[in-house]
Structures are given as structure tokens and as C-alpha cells.
Amino acid sequence: MILPESIQSLINSLERLPGIGPKSASRLAFFLLRAPDEVAQDLSMALANLKANTALCQECFNIMEAGRERCEICESQSRDSSLICVVEEALDVLALERTGGYQGKYHVLQGVLSPIEGIGPDDLKIKPLFERVGRGGVSEIILATNPSMEGDATALYLRQHLEPLGVRVTRLARGLPVGGDLEYADQNTLLRALSGRQEMG
Amino acid sequence: MILPESIQSLINSLERLPGIGPKSASRLAFFLLRAPDEVAQDLSMALANLKANTALCQECFNIMEAGRERCEICESQSRDSSLICVVEEALDVLALERTGGYQGKYHVLQGVLSPIEGIGPDDLKIKPLFERVGRGGVSEIILATNPSMEGDATALYLRQHLEPLGVRVTRLARGLPVGGDLEYADQNTLLRALSGRQEMG
Secondary structure (H helix, E strand, O other), rough: OOOHHHHHHHHHHHOOOOOOOHHHHHHHHHHHHHOOHHHHHHHHHHHOOOOEEEEEOOOHHHHHEEOOOOHHHHHHHHHHEEEEEEOOHHHHHHHHHOOOOOOOOEEEEOOOOHHOEEHHHHHHOOHHHHHHOOOOOOOOEEEEOOOOOOHHHHHHHHHHHHHHHHHHHEEOOOOOOOOOOHHHHHHOOOOOOOOHOOOOO | OOHHHHHHHHHHHOOOOOOOOOHHHHHHHHOOOOOOOHHHHHHHHHHHHOOOOEEEEOOOOOOOOOOOOOOHHOOOOOOOOEEEEEOOOOHHHHHHHHHOOOEEEEEEEEOOEEEEEEEOOHHHOHHHHHHHOOOOOOOOOEEEOOHHHHHHHHHHHHHHHHHHHOOEEOOOOOOOOOOOHHHOOOOHHHHHHHHOOOOOO
């Protein structure tokens, strides 16, 4: 059976999204076909408006509403601007904000260093970070890039360039995930948890 | 952090899709934000055009291109019109067509009987099926509703009403899935596989 052109093109578009394979794509397409008209229409509108209405904060490069220069976090007076948490992408800011346990500012690199993919320091928002630190008032940089090979390499690169500027540089702790199960932890995580063991507080 | 309105509304729309939770929804939204403009635009267009360009075949109620009366399968001269395979939804037609092993026609019920959800025979394309059979020329009806409680109940209902019309009524075989593992099969499947055991051909 050849599917109607409009369904096939929806399936094709959905398949390009991460984590959605051919089967999920057709299931989603047929769900949208059966669902009330507004479900597909709302989604269509949201997609059409997505980029027009968003911009990057010119200070921390987090995503924000278009039409302003700095994001809410950068403009907030109640947050500690001597503390900058460096993350790979806007989603990481979201994750950290959800914890409710961080009251400093952020800096979103918009990626990680990756020689294989040809992504060097100039392709990321690294220079603006150095400039922020250079302007003074920053006492600590928390490197919160992912605990992956690229994330570690990026953190290392940043430490080498930030420490000479006289700022304290820290990295998020590694160890067993809370609620995790020791026997299912991978070797590296377990080694890190061992070497980073702490006195019980 | 409050997300920009346009991203939040995209996340909300995505969350309404089956199998997409809050985390996948935000991951997809941020992927679309980073991806080339045309990815979100293509998807937006495909969604907007979805319903306008599709219609139901007036014979078998499968989905088809708008602007014609009967679908390609119903109009095909090379397919056996004495054989009708009854399925729940258009996706099932797709799955059966992919096997390449069926050369008859279809009938798409557009759902299953479900007293709990208040779906009775009049809410499905059951009457048109009886009419198709009543017009003659049909020798066998293959009931291919899902092997679920509702699918079985629907099949039972159809059998009771189709057999008096003098047509052979069959149901798709149950048993162990090909490539499956006996020890992981659930009790009911195993019981069915036992009671439906066959001579080795």
C-alpha cells in the first residue's frame, strides 16, 4: 500500500527527530490523524513560531524570549553573579534550575569541543566566557559539562584557560547516582565513586 | 527558569502525543530549536496539511488521498475481492501489506468494541462491512483485530453476525512469535501455542 502523500511526508518529517524510528513515526502520524483537529494544528503553529520568537541571551547564551537583550537569570538581582555555572546547552540549565539548589548565574557553551566533528573553541561560546570573567566580579566557575569524553575534554580546556585569570574552577562531583544500584554501576562510575570517597558528614 | 513561551507551548503540544513524556518533549523541542530551520518548518507544514489531503475510502474505510472515492486496494483488479481482512485501523493494513503475503481486500473498522469507553457497533464501520458481504461475491472474512480483550470481543461479535450470511469466518493464528523465546512468552500465549499445535509440515 502506498500511503497518502500527506501522511508519508509527516512520517518522513517525524523520523528525522531524535529517538523516533519508523514505527513510532507512523504511530504518531496515525494518532494525529485520528485526534481532534486542534492537536495537529497547535503543534503545527508551535513549530512555525518556534524560532521567530526565541533568541539567545547576549550575556550567558541561554535561550530566551525574543526582543530582550539579557535573559531573566542574567538580569535577576537576587542571584549570585560571582558564581557562573558553565553548561553545554540550554536543557542543562533547565535541569539545574529544576533542582532548586543553585542560585548563581549560567553560561551556555552551545556545544562541546569535538575534534572528530571539527568543533573547536571558536565554534562555542568560550571567548564570551573569558570576557565575562575578565570583566571581574566572578569568584568561581563551576564546570558542568557532561561527564562524557567530550565534556571532560572541554572542562579541561576551560580550566587551563580560566585558572590563570585568578578564578576558582570546580567540576560537578562524580559518583553513584542517588537511588542507583551499586551492582549496576559501570566500572568507571564505580572507580570514580571509590577514588572520590568522602567522610560521612 | 521560565522557558520562552514559544518553546513551552511546543513542549506542551509534544507532550500530548502518545509515548512522549515531559523529558522527551523538551529534548525534541530543543533539538528542533538547534536544527536547520527547515526541519521544524517541514514538520509544521506536514501537520497543517495532514487532514485536508486525506479521506477515508468509502468501501473499506482505509485512509487514502483526498479527492477519490475508493482507495487503490479496493480499485485494484489484481487483488482477490472474495477475501476481506477486517482490521482495527489503517496502521494494521500497513503492517499486513508490508508482509507482502496478502492479496485480498481489507475492511478497516476504525476502532474496536469497548463497552467501558462506550464504543458500540454503531460507532464502528461494522454495518458497511455487513453491507459489503450482503452484496455477494465474498467467500471468506479474516478477522484480524488485535489479540486483545477488546479485539477478541469484536471478532466474536462479527463472527456471530457474519456466519449467518453464509460466509467463511477465520481469525489470525495465535502462538509464539517468530524469533521469540519460549521462556519469555506469557502464560496465555504459551497456552494458545499448546492448544493450537500443528503437525510439522
